[in-house]
Amino acid sequence: MTTAAADSPADEPGASPAAPEAKTPAAVEGDPGVEKPRRARGEQTRQLILETALRLFRERGYTETTMRAIAKEAGVAVGNAYYYFDSKEHLIQGFYDRNQAAHRVAAEPVLANEKDFAARLRGVLHAGIDVNEPYHSFAATFFKSAAEPSSPLSPFSRESSPAREAAISIFRDVVDGSSAKVDPELRKELPELLWLSWMGVVLFWVYDHSPEQRRTRRLIDGIVPLVDRLVALSRLRVLRPALRQILALIDSIRRD
16 A cells, blocks of 8 residues: 655645545555556566476476576576476476467367368377477476376376366367267267377377387377277267267266
8 A cells, every 4th residue: 555755745844734645546455457467477477487497398307407497597586486386396287288278279270271070180189299399308207297196297187177178178179170970979078088099199209219209190190090980980870889888988987
């Protein structure tokens, strides 16, 4: 709250009392005029710390990069770095969120221009590899933490739910915007099933040391026609009982 200065003329003997200082809306505690710039500065600092961390992970490796080094490179106090990210692992959670936003942007051209289901899926999977490529050198290191079921870095954890839902929404767009005729019950579950398949591709990519991860690219090009064929076959009446059993099993596992 703004107050008159202690050495104001109103404090001098014989001086007329100064009129109370008018409060502008921006000076009131909690006013949007104050809070918005504050939130903007906070978000800028958060992004600076995250950008710095990702750069150091690439340059020095994940294990060798400490929170203190990140704070020093970002030009902020160590306590400030911990204010935005509780640990180095939580920085990776921020990376997940950023990564999904980048994947969405990279996938937009194929989603906007293709109607064929296989073309859409192939484009989205390759776009995901493109987005992840700069981080391949340290991916295996933090994947060891992500593979631990109780870790907040697990793609199945509560903490990862925003990034997980963002990823599933990309695959939902793959299905919904395509010309594929999908069994109605499968259509509801297909985006999540495609995301699970994507998790398998990512795991393969993490440990793929071929030049520019070409084996992962070949894997994508090989599995997409198979998925496309299975989706098309899902409408055949003879396969519907088996499909219902599979979907019931998935639903049962999800509830547990």
